[in-house]
Amino acid sequence: MVLVFADHSESEIRKSSYEALSYGAALAEKLGTTAEALVVGTVKDDLSGLGNYGISKVHQLANENFNQLDTQVYGAAIADAAASLNADVIVFSHNQTGKAVAPRVAARLKAGLVSGAVALPDTSNGFVVKKNVFSGKAFAHVSIKSTVKVISLNPNSFPVVKKEGQAVVEQLTINVNAAKVKVESVNKVKGEVPLTEAEVVVSAGRGLKGPENWKIVEDLAHALHAATACSRPVADAGWRPHHEHVGQTGIQIAPNLYIAIGISGAIQHLAGVNRSKTIVVINKDPESPFFKAADYGIVGDAFEVVPKLTEEIKKIKG
Numbered sequence: 190m191v192l193v194f195a196d197h198s199e200s201e202i203r204k205s206s207y208e209a210l211s212y213g214a215a216l217a218e219k220l221g222t223t224a225e226a227l228v229v230g231t232v233k234d235d236l237s238g239l240g241n242y243g244i245s246k247v248h249q250l251a252n253e254n255f256n257q258l259d260t261q262v263y264g265a266a267i268a269d270a271a272a273s274l275n276a277d278v279i280v281f282s283h284n285q286t287g288k289a290v291a292p293r294v295a296a297r298l299k300a301g302l303v304s305g306a307v308a309l310p311d312t313s314n315g316f317v318v319k320k321n322v323f324s325g326k327a328f329a330h331v332s333i334k335s336t337v338k339v340i341s342l343n344p345n346s347f348p349v350v351k352k353e354g355q356a357v358v359e360q361l362t363i364n365v366n367a368a369k370v371k372v373e374s375v376n377k378v379k380g381e382v383p384l385t386e387a388e389v390v391v392s393a394g395r396g397l398k399g400p401e402n403w404k405i406v407e408d409l410a411h412a413l414h415a416a417t418a419c420s421r422p423v424a425d426a427g428w429r430p431h432h433e434h435v436g437q438t439g440i441q442i443a444p445n446l447y448i449a450i451g452i453s454g455a456i457q458h459l460a461g462v463n464r465s466k467t468i469v470v471i472n473k474d475p476e477s478p479f480f481k482a483a484d485y486g487i488v489g490d491a492f493e494v495v496p497k498l499t500e501e502i503k504k505i506k507g
């Protein structure tokens with residue numbers, strides 16, 4: 190059985206979890222088995238609806254110890270649940286939670302782990318999983334040899350596949366030791382669209398000259414229902430908050446569309462964005478290295494190009 194960890198935020202199943210559920214369902218079909226989901230904590234969504242993503246059964250661990258993410262508690266609970274359910278493959282999204290919890294689960298189950306998978310495993314000769322390496326500059330094909338296998342799926346690398354279905358929902362009781370640390374409070378950033386899950390990201394760099402000029406970036410992001418991001422010097426200078434900083438030392442993202450405005454395209458910046466499906470670069474310097482990584486480029490002054498682009502997008506979107 191393939192067990193998918195369905196992660197949630199503010200009581201709603203995350204978009205990246207729907208990708209993991211669809212991936213788990215496709216993998217189960219390939220292996221000739223069923224896909225089931227594990228939900229830790231309480232959610233608003235009707236869990237039987239996960240059947241629409243190919244899930245036959247949802248196991249819920251609704252226990253007060255699980256209301257806040259504690260990676261040690263989650264790791265122990267998910268590993269125990271997976272063992273008691275006889276899961277052969279456990280799938281996570283490679284988001285913040287998955288990055289922290291999947292290795293703990295794998296260690297507890299003595300399972301091989303591939304983190305950051307980008308495709309379904311090749312099962313023609315063993316169990317070989319494709320993943321990104323070197324900040325997305327190359328792929329590795331990793332063979333998992335253990336009986337139980339753990340995979341975390343890179344966000345935006347597998348489509349959400351909807352089908353008709355209803356899942357059976359069952360409560361699961363797992364006793365775990367109390368957490369060794371207590372999360373006192375969580376201050377969530379209230380953005381319009383969370384950066385790591387955004388399909389479209391509008392990002393800007395030092396070419397914008399100062400924080401007072403970000404309105405043109407925000408207007409374009411708003412027109413596209415996109416998240417905003419920035420280069421590191423912009424965050425370091427305090428023009429934009431650090432949680433918007435993308436790159437090698439910032440957040441790594443893989444949206445469907447990444448629009449880079451006034452960013453030179455240094456290798457450390459590209460390391461965080463080069464898995465984007467389509468990259469559009471707006472830069473006044475035709476020699477800017479970012480154009481080499483771009484699918485589309487506009488050589489021009491951001492202060493002229495961006496407002497025009499926003500106007501045209503607004504017209505198209507009505």
Ligand SMILES: Cc1cc2nc3c(=O)[nH]c(=O)nc-3n(C[C@H](O)[C@H](O)[C@H](O)COP(=O)(O)OP(=O)(O)OC[C@H]3O[C@@H](n4cnc5c(N)ncnc54)[C@H](O)[C@@H]3O)c2cc1C
Binds near residue numbers: 394
């Ligand atoms: C260890 C290390 C880690 C790093 N990690 C990161 C990271 O995670 N993320 C990151 O972003 N950087 C990182 N950096 C910094 C990185 O090397 C670059 O210095 C940085 O990305 C440059 O930011 P920028 O492109 O905004 O600025 P600049 O390099 O100053 O480029 C500004 C660009 O704007 C263009 N421009 C200027 N005016 C206009 C205009 N009016 N219209 C259009 N275009 C205009 C210019 O042609 C230029 O290409 C790291 C560096 C090191 C050493």
